[in-house]
Amino acid sequence: MSEITGKAFDFKTFKRVLEYVRPYKALTWATLVLSILLAAFSPLTPVLIRHVLDTVTKLKTDGKMAEGLSFLVEMGAALFLILLLRSIMQFLNTYTASLLGQHIIKDMRIKLYTHILGMKLQFFDRTPVGTLVTRVTSDIETISDVFSDGLIVIINQFLIVIVLIVVMVWEDWKLALLSLIVLPILLFATYLFQRATRASFQDVRIQVAKLNAFVQEHITGMNIVQVFNREKVEMEKFRQINDDHKIANVRSIWYYSIFFPFVDILQSVAIALIVWWGAQGILNNTETAGKITEFVVFTNLLFVPIRQLSDRFNNLQMGVVSSERIFKLLDTSDNIVNNGKYAPARLEGKIEFNDVEFAYQNEDWVLKGVSFGIEPGQTLAIVGATGAGKSSIINILGRFYEFQKGDIYLDDREIREYSIEALRKNIAIVLQDVFLFSDTIANNIGLYNAQITLAQIQEAAQAIGADSFIEGLPGKYEYNVRERGAMLSAGQRQLVSFIRAYVQNPAILILDEATSSIDTETERLIQTAIEKLTEHRTSIIIAHRLATIQRADKILVLDHGKVMEAGTHKELLQKDGFYRRLYEIQFQKEEKLRA
16 A cells, blocks of 8 residues: 555546545635635735835925825825735635645545445455554545645645736836746756655655554554563664654655755845846936835745745645555455345344355465354354364354355345345354453443443343442443453453343354453353353354353364364264364363363
8 A cells, every 4th residue: 555656746646635625615615715815915015015115205305204104104004904904814714725624634534434444354454553544544634734735825826926927027027027037947946846755755654654553563562572572673673664764754854955945045046136137227217216125025925935835735745645545545445245235123043054165365265165054043163173264154154254155044045135234233243352442341332332221231241240340340330441451351351242242132142262261260150141142042152162062052063174073062972083082182181180
């Protein structure tokens, strides 16, 4: 997602950004009208200054001092009124442009986040979280400058330049020519400046994404960094990434530090030429001090927008660079295909796999011709060594990943006929690695479902047998568990996940290694919870510890993605196959531990 186009300015990307302006036509027109009015007011100040100086000089020569003082008061009031009106319009122009930018980035951020929510889990497997955070936050924020500090300002400054040049030529084309004689040099320098900064801006965005990705990943995994004494090594890696980020920004600053002093030199040359020409004109009585002063002010006013145009165009380029990355993400067609229309309120829970094959990448098959069936209300246990394909069955059943071959049926309907929302609403999963949000116990259980009340959450906790530990917490159900549930033990987090599953009242319950990382006392509590959870609903239990699945209606034994055996605990022990060998190995280990 970090490739660059190499174009000086990508008009195609810019056009896509402008499409987000359509819902805000009134605000856009208001901003443009204010820009036009500001441009119209720009030449009034120098023209008024010339008029004042020339009139006062003439009145003094004629000996009309009293009239001169009265005239100065009137012109001072007029100048104040012009400046006041211009300040008000400038405020409104800045406010409406910024407001337009904020509306647009709000819409873009919603669209981008909605798109990310619909991506397959495979996308997140290969995309750093920090990179996605950069896209949704700083890249989107940069686009705001396209309107508040880019496009609108460019239009405003460009109009000012045009109006000033027209008025200058109208007033005195010779003095206007002297003011503009350095313009070709400035335009060429601006072209070189924009080409150089384009590449530096792209590099800055790349380095920001790398920095965010590194920091996010390593702060999340700080326990591993400290446990394995990797602080110095990781610090060196961070130092290098941070240094690359600094170099990218310094390169951009270098171009600015050269360009703006060069513009100041050209401006000084233009003013010097006007003063030189004007001084001769005053000596020869062909020019007035008022006109020379007028054109000095004109030149200063002219170079301000020209200088800002260069800077604002770079803001525009920075926004377009960020837009490229955002649109690249939006154009990534790795979304889950959700064409299913069937959305029953509740499933019965019948599951059937027919010769299903699945690979995470290419044809590196994880599941190879898997077939099995579960009747409503039955419990299926899946066992096998690590990498046998147990969790993959869950991933494709919830359509978090798409299987490539075979068929999966729920209640005798092909799984893709169901809408994903209806499908997942009927399935609850309790994972080994429980993820809790930085929020209260109640919100982590109910997940902001308006149909789930606090009373239902408390009732579910009592049914699971976890209410005692929650009641003992400060704030009870309003206790904030902090990021990833750091304030709770592994067993407590697991109990919260059981309550979360129970309160959803799913038709299908999936337990993926739900008892593998907890203490014996908590396991007894969770075994009771499992019995409560699996009662009268279809259940799939994945477990390494075979003692926890002996009551299952059917046990499926997987090995390297294939179904090796299927049957009840007693049936499989009698077969003297894979299951029995796994059972004996675990039994021997437990005997040694007891000894």
